[in-house]
Amino acid sequence: xxxxxxxxxxxxxxxxxxxxxxxxxxxxxxxxxxxxxxxxxxxxxxxxxxxxxxxxxxxxxxxxxxxxxxxxxxxxxxxxxxxxxxxxxxxxxxxxxxxxxxxxxxxxxxxxxxxxxxxxxxxxxxxx
Numbered sequence: 001x002x003x004x005x006x007x008x009x010x011x012x013x014x015x016x017x018x019x020x021x022x023x024x025x026x027x028x029x030x031x032x033x034x035x036x037x038x039x040x041x042x043x044x045x046x047x048x049x050x051x052x053x054x055x056x057x058x059x060x061x062x063x064x065x066x067x068x069x070x071x072x073x074x075x076x077x078x079x080x081x082x083x084x085x086x087x088x089x090x091x092x093x094x095x096x097x098x099x100x101x102x103x104x105x106x107x108x109x110x111x112x113x114x115x116x117x118x119x120x121x122x123x124x125x126x127x128x
Contacts, residue, residue: 024053027045028046028047029045032044035116039119040062040116040117041117041119042116043114043117044114044115046069046111046113047101048108049073049102049109050103051105051106051109052102054103055100056127057078057098058098058099058124058125058127060095060096060124061118061123062117063093063095064092065092066085066101066111066112067114068086068090069087071086071105071107072085072103072104073101073105074101075093075099076099076100076101076102077093077097077099078098084104
């Protein structure tokens with residue numbers, strides 16, 4: 001729905017809106033399912049980043065496994081050196097660890113994020 005709204009806005013306003021629409025993150029929820037761990041669920045999301053786009057500092061109420069589908073993403077986990085991953089590489093992000101992700105390549109970058117999180121908690125918690 002967000003992408004449809006961005007395309008409609010681009011058609012009405014012209015090129016400036018198109019450039020703005022390309023700068024946004026696009027999150028696509030793929031699956032959410034209960035698991036055998038009481039009070040937890042598995043969630044899988046695809047995140048598409050336009051060139052230079054940053055997902056600012058945030059955390060999750062559980063573990064995340066980030067798999068880069070295409071492009072190059074730089075992950076900054078609190079208290080660690082930045083890690084740059086290319087398509088086919090993955091990263092484990094522990095529960096509650098503040099982190100960011102940025103597309104540092106010249107084209108679009110995409111990740112498949114798989115979470116094991118507390119059921120009912122917000123999936124993304126902005127860092128304070």
